[in-house]
Amino acid sequence: MLALHKWKLLFLALAANLALVGSLASGDIKTTSEWNWLDIVGEGGLALLALIWLLLILHSRPAGRVTQFLSLGLSAVFIAGFQDWLDEFIYFPEGALWDHWIESGFMPIGLILLTLGIYHWHKEQLLITEQLRKRERLFREHRGLDFTTSLSGAHYLRVQLQHELAQGNQENPLALVLIDIDNFAQINRRYGNREGDNLLHSLSELLLLNIRRNDLLCRYAGDRFALLLPNTGKLMANTIAAEISQAVRHFAFKPQQQQDSIFHSVSIGIAFSCGQTAEADTPDSLIARATQALLHAKEQRDSQQLRAA
Amino acid sequence: MSKSVELPLRSVPPVYYERDSTIVHSHFWPAELIELAQARVIPEHKLLRHTGIFCEDIHRPDHRICPEQLLQLIQNITKNTSADDLSFLVGHQLLPGKIAVISDQLMASTNLDELIDALVEHQAFLSPLINIRRCYEGDELVLYWQDACGAEDSFIFLVEALTTAISSLARWRSNSRLPWQFYFSHKAPVYIEQYEVHLGGNIHFDCQRNAMVIHREYCYQAWAKNTHASVENFLAASRNTVNIPTKGFLAAVYDYLHSNIATDPNLEQTAADFGMSSATFKRKLKKHRSHFQAIYDQVRKDLAVYWINQEGWSSEQVAKKLHFHDVANLRRAFKKWTGLTLLAARS
Numbered sequence: 001m002l003a004l005h006k007w008k009l010l011f012l013a014l015a016a017n018l019a020l021v022g023s024l025a026s027g028d029i030k031t032t033s034e035w036n037w038l039d040i041v042g043e044g045g046l047a048l049l050a051l052i053w054l055l056l057i058l059h060s061r062p063a064g065r066v067t068q069f070l071s072l073g074l075s076a077v078f079i080a081g082f083q084d085w086l087d088e089f090i091y092f093p094e095g096a097l098w099d100h101w102i103e104s105g106f107m108p109i110g111l112i113l114l115t116l117g118i119y120h121w122h123k124e125q126l127l128i129t130e131q132l133r134k135r136e137r138l139f140r141e142h143r144g145l146d147f148t149t150s151l152s153g154a155h156y157l158r159v160q161l162q163h164e165l166a167q168g169n170q171e172n173p174l175a176l177v178l179i180d181i182d183n184f185a186q187i188n189r190r191y192g193n194r195e196g197d198n199l200l201h202s203l204s205e206l207l208l209l210n211i212r213r214n215d216l217l218c219r220y221a222g223d224r225f226a227l228l229l230p231n232t233g234k235l236m237a238n239t240i241a242a243e244i245s246q247a248v249r250h251f252a253f254k255p256q257q258q259q260d261s262i263f264h265s266v267s268i269g270i271a272f273s274c275g276q277t278a279e280a281d282t283p284d285s286l287i288a289r290a291t292q293a294l295l296h297a298k299e300q301r302d303s304q305q306l307r308a309a
Numbered sequence: 310m311s312k313s314v315e316l317p318l319r320s321v322p323p324v325y326y327e328r329d330s331t332i333v334h335s336h337f338w339p340a341e342l343i344e345l346a347q348a349r350v351i352p353e354h355k356l357l358r359h360t361g362i363f364c365e366d367i368h369r370p371d372h373r374i375c376p377e378q379l380l381q382l383i384q385n386i387t388k389n390t391s392a393d394d395l396s397f398l399v400g401h402q403l404l405p406g407k408i409a410v411i412s413d414q415l416m417a418s419t420n421l422d423e424l425i426d427a428l429v430e431h432q433a434f435l436s437p438l439i440n441i442r443r444c445y446e447g448d449e450l451v452l453y454w455q456d457a458c459g460a461e462d463s464f465i466f467l468v469e470a471l472t473t474a475i476s477s478l479a480r481w482r483s484n485s486r487l488p489w490q491f492y493f494s495h496k497a498p499v500y501i502e503q504y505e506v507h508l509g510g511n512i513h514f515d516c517q518r519n520a521m522v523i524h525r526e527y528c529y530q531a532w533a534k535n536t537h538a539s540v541e542n543f544l545a546a547s548r549n550t551v552n553i554p555t556k557g558f559l560a561a562v563y564d565y566l567h568s569n570i571a572t573d574p575n576l577e578q579t580a581a582d583f584g585m586s587s588a589t590f591k592r593k594l595k596k597h598r599s600h601f602q603a604i605y606d607q608v609r610k611d612l613a614v615y616w617i618n619q620e621g622w623s624s625e626q627v628a629k630k631l632h633f634h635d636v637a638n639l640r641r642a643f644k645k646w647t648g649l650t651l652l653a654a655r656s
Contacts, residue, residue, distance in 0.1 A: 134537060146392075147349055147350075148394060153502075153503070155499065180506075185477060185481065186481075188402070189402075189481070193345060193348060193402060197348065220502050220506065221394060221502040221503045221505065222394065222397070222503065222506035224502075293509070302485075302486075
């Protein structure tokens with residue numbers, strides 16, 4: 001990402017250089033005995049931290065208005081801090097006001113720009129959160145994210161299930177849907193891992209389009225997705241499962257090396273949390289029941305294929 | 310009284326490859342691992358650090374590396390990723406492999422038994438780091454894994470990959486889900502979902518050994534002829550491809566002890582039969598991250614568990630066969646090996 005912003009960094013380096021050269025030209029250097037170490041460390045530390053924040057932000061963000069504000073603001077803070085730090089080493093003559101202006105002028109300007117940047121960042125973040133909603137549901141944890149699909153994994157699913165089960169009640173059951181791609185291993189064998197990954201990625205986007213705002217989609221493992229449907233009864237869950245199955249069947253995946261599209265089907269297993277039974281559901285028992293249902297669906301599909309053949 | 314038959318003295322020392330023998334074909338395990346790691350954007354310098362492997366060598370048909378380098382590569386991969394599924398993905402991709410002569414044989418197998426035959430025959434090529442041991446126990450075919458060259462921390466990765474590879478290939482060839490039972494000696498990991506999805510149903514953790522087991526009736530069920538076109542980029546087999554020892558050093562020692570248990574083998578005799586001095590033998594074991602007692606204990610544990618569980622032998626019989634003075638000593642040793650009492654092992 002830093003390559004995107006190389007002009008900004010170059011400009012900042014130039015400005016810092018100018019401040020240094022200007023200071024050296026107009027002032028006299030202090031002797032070591034006149035140095036105040038506390039000020040040197042304190043003011044230097046401020047400039048250094050501002051620089052680190054700037055680099056981190058530039059490194060993680062694409063160009064754009066928010067990045068512009070943040071980087072300008074942090075640059076101004078850095079320049080002000082840098083100039084402040086320089087006068088620990090250099091005497092400025094009484095009449096020279098410009099170093100004072102840099103110190104005291106740049107700092108508020110920088111902070112105002114930074115505030116503007118953070119404000120816009122906040123608005124941007126709200127939008128992104130809305131976009132990510134179906135992937136994360138009210139809680140963010142970047143460490144469990146799956147590389148291929150950018151969905152959360154099984155661990156996150158268990159945490160969310162635990163959370164939902166803990167506050168679930170009998171009127172509002174919870175449905176867990178496991179979705180398994182049929183014959184995925186063959187795709188991987190035939191077209192290679194990369195195509196398999198592409199397919200998983202495309203399918204995850206497709207599934208996200210087919211679920212409601214409050215549902216959560218995770219990649220369970222391999223070619224198995226898990227869909228958590230809060231406050232969902234049998235009828236609704238079956239409808240959603242049928243819709244997903246339809247959507248996948250009509251999705252024409254195009255591998256890179258060949259012209260023809262490949263079509264897929266999925267097997268689906270659903271389990272419902274049942275508040276009325278004596279034993280309360282745990283995430284694992286719910287997942288186990290959904291897995292059973294899924295395996296059952298797969299067996300049925302296999303025997304149907306056998307009969308057809 | 311039946312006449313006891315003297316075991317013939319081994320005049321020829323066992324053949325084996327070592328940790329630093331260049332027997333691993335670069336375009337097989339290493340190339341698959343590197344491709345997968347690169348798809349997961351692990352930087353090349355981190356991936357190949359300390360391995361002595363260069364990316365441009367990997368696809369040269371005759372290029373080989375040694376088991377030690379492959380182990381280092383696996384360590385680098387597991388260190389630089391948080392993904393839990395790489396071993397399983399490698400497993401799915403691994404077989405039938407890209408050497409014409411071997412993969413043709415695997416694909417031409419007409420039942421599970423023939424497939425396993427081919428796997429065992431070419432295990433030094435297909436699975437150089439952990440060797441396959443096949444046996445029949447009662448009505449069941451049992452495949453279990455032996456450390457060949459000192460895999461240490463990577464052992465679980467290798468077991469996951471090989472188990473997936475075999476079940477995946479068998480599933481493809483048989484065109485059905487075979488009812489395997491999978492046993493793992495490690496604790497159930499946090500990523501247990503990977504086992505469920507990639508291996509399927511019957512998975513057991515905290516077991517006495519790493520094994521995959523299936524009822525014998527499935528061994529001879531005929532499979533449909535393979536109609537798939539050969540995988541592309543097949544490499545014609547050069548003659549020396551197949552011509553390497555089939556076992557790693559540690560597996561060779563294990564097998565020696567296993568078949569010579571009747572003679573109460575010791576370090577000196579074993580070293581002599583391997584054609585070297587005790588000191589050299591010890592050094593070699595150390596190089597492979599092991600020592601004599603560890604392998605001997607492993608052999609005795611496996612035998613004891615088998616005799617007790619499968620053959621239903623009494624503790625006295627087992628103690629005698631394993632050269633313990635009395636049952637109390639066996640009991641103590643058994644507890645140390647397995648964490649179980651003899652009684653618990655029986656149930």
